[in-house]
Amino acid sequence: MNARAHLPPVPEPPHDPRSWLLAGWVGRDPEKGFRLRRALSERVAVDAASRSLALEPSPDAERRMTEASGSFGARRPPLNVALGADGAVYLLDTESGELKRFDPCECRFVRVGCFARIADGLPLQSTHLREPHGIAICRGDLFIADSGNARIVRFALNGLVARSPLALPRAVRLKPGAAPLRWYPFALAFDGAGCLHVADSRNRRVDRFDFGGRWLGAGETPGQPWSVALDCADRVHASLAPDDALELTQPADGAWRWQWRAGLAEAPRAVPLDDGEIGDFPAAPIAIDARGFLHLQCVEGERIFDARGAELRPEARARHDLYRRGGTYCSEALDSGIPGCQWHRVELRGAIPAGCSVAVSTLAAEVELDAAELADPSARWQPGASASAVHGGRWDCLVPSPPGRYLWLRLELRGNGTQTPALAAIVVEFPRISLRRYLPAVYGADPAGAEFTDRFTAIFDRGLRSIEEQLDRLPALFDPLSAPADSASGARDILGWIAGWIGVALSRDWPEARRRRFLKQVGALRDVRGTARGLHRQLLLFLGFDRALEGCLDERGRRRCLPLPRNCGPAPRLAPPEAPPLVLEHFRLRRWLYAGRGRLGEDSVLWGERIVNRSQLSGNAQAGVSQLKSTPDPLRDPFHVFAHKFSVFVPARVGASPAERRSLERLLAAEAPAHAQYELRYVEPRFRVGVQAMLGLDSVVARTPHGVKLERSQLGRGSVLPPRGKGPRLAVGDARVGTTTVLT
DSSP, rough: OOOHTTTOOOOOOOOOOEEEETTTOOOOOOOHTBBBGEEEEEEEOTTTTOEEEEBOOGGGOOTTTTTOOOOOOSSOTTTTTEEEESEEEEEEOOOTOEEEEEEETTTTTEEEOEEEOTTTOOOTTTTTSSSEEEEEEEEEEEEEEGGGEEEEEEEEEEEEEEEEEEEOHHHHHHHTSSOOOOOEEEEEOOOOTEEEEETTTTEEEEEEEEETSSSEEEEESSSOOEEEOOOOOEEEEEEEEOOOOEEEEOOTTOOOOEEEOTTTSSSOOOOOOOOBBBBTBOOOEEEEETTTEEEEEEEEEEEOOOSSSOOOOOOOOOOOOOOOSSSOOOOEEESSSSTTTTOEEEEEEEOOOTTEEEEEEEEEESSOOOOOHSSSSSSSSSSEEESSSSSSTEEEEEEEEEESSEEEEEEEOOOOSOOOOOOEEEEEESOOOOOOGSOOOGGGHHHHHHHHHHHHEEEEEEHHHHHHHHHHHHHGGGOOSSSSTTTTTTTTTHHHHHHHHOOOOOOOTTTTHHHHHHHHGGGGGGGGGSSSSHHHHHHHHHGGGGGGGOSOOOTTOOSSSSSOOTOOOOOOOOOOOOOOOEEEEEGOOOOOOTSSSSSSTTOOOOTTSSSSSOOOOOTTTTHHHHHOSSOOGOOOOHHHHHHHHEEEEHHHHHHHHHHHHHHHHHHHHHOOOTOOOOEEEEEEEOTTTTTOBBBBTTTOOOOOOOOOOOOOOOTTTOOOOOSSSSSSSOOOOBBOOTTOOOOO
């Protein structure tokens, strides 16, 4: 008995092995989900966004705050590049003085204007520059840092008309008892309020101007600022000559002060050029690499341009490696719980781009080994297969290691520098249940022959298991919540196929989640199809009103997923939420005149014309011609006329959407009884006596609407101008006659 207890269990139908799932989404820590053994793994990491196992970013691709282009690590355009209000890219060639504009159709920088370089001793003009550096654009004006002339020249982009330049006030440049300040503007940046921030790299300061050119103040820096950038909160950050980063703040006393910005001085990891936000900074408007080159999109594709606007040749476009070219992953011990377990196979799920590969090695043992034993060169690591491509997102190979209770998995990831293998999950199956059990015993008489038979039949076992997996998942094709739905091509729209079984036409304009939910619920209403109750329930599903009726509420009005404990007293019975009627059958409008219990009115006129146009004295009755007959009975005329008519009341938002309106009309045409006539009414948020005044059907009592917008609201119907303040007054744009306004 003791010996048999240690034997592996006899496989039973359906003969499926167990498995270990290693994935980043298992648990809170992605590395623990992959059971990553950091001591034996190197140059691999789990991506925080996708939670997939991949190679680490290359150190050469890391972005620095102090890149030579002044792009602040791709957080802003380079110093000599600015964007116009229309998104056009402007570039100033600091060597030739040419201003260029990028033309995406011609895929090149087109010259817009030229600023002459002036030498010392010559008269200075507005278009003369000496040592130009940074540029910026705001409200249709171009600002250029003319460092050599200690000023900022300003031009209108439309025609490059010169405007008044910006310079430091005389009182700031010539302070009593101090040497004259030789201003050296280097980098420019505008904030959201239109204020210009100028970095003076020689005098260790950042000056601030308003859009009109008035000097607002300055902040001193401990280093030489040569680039400035603003984050999402319009806070100014300066990049200094050393690897430092500062933040300019203004405390309550009004003095501008610099504070160290923690974390910004560190080099962030390399990210794709089209990535989103990095830290507190918005996404860069254009793609910039670590060399300061511009990656711009043309009609023919992406092109790369240098700092002067010249397109780079193909041989000069090589970038630094984005990822390391090799790395090793090693797992922790995987316990099968079966002594002498023959591990079956390893399945990789993810993507392996061209030029990348993943090599699999395994080690099995009866006892758990420590890190030193696993790292020992004499360890019996068995090399397996190598994957260079993944078809259908999956790749697998057999475990070559001999039997053992514990298994360690090692993957050698190889990349080409620009791409990396990305493994979303790793599945390790055990024990090996091969097709040898269906063959004669002679094929497993000796261990060597049994191993060869197992490996040979594994080729067919994988194909048969794929068929079994499809059969196991067959019930999912008949469930509206799991059936495939491809509304774009319609090739695999199993959801629409299921809807056709029960005679339901799903609108392609609906989101997939709504189609699934509607089809899941509407199947239970087939026995009441063609009745008022069935139509009412389908309208609730269509409008989404049934969700308010789902679930149970406890004594506090909250939803509960579990029943109350048995030792608790019975909860008070709460009134269930009531669904809106939505459907009104016209025979219920019994306002016709009956002797002894009728009320005179428009529909209750003696011998009136509103029902069947019966004869009226002094009307259409003629003496000697008209006859009085008792058939059909006048008391049953209302039922003969109105019994097959009904009205449907839905919110006005359905009628405002053409797609929703078409879907509703198709639903009513398919579900309304064939002998009945319906009238569709769209209910708006209002109450009008005689027009829209039936509570619960076509009238809504709500609060006064707010947020009136021009060209979107109609005064007197659904929009009211709200008052501001108290007391009678009349103001343009804020007047309500009879409430807050008195005309005298």
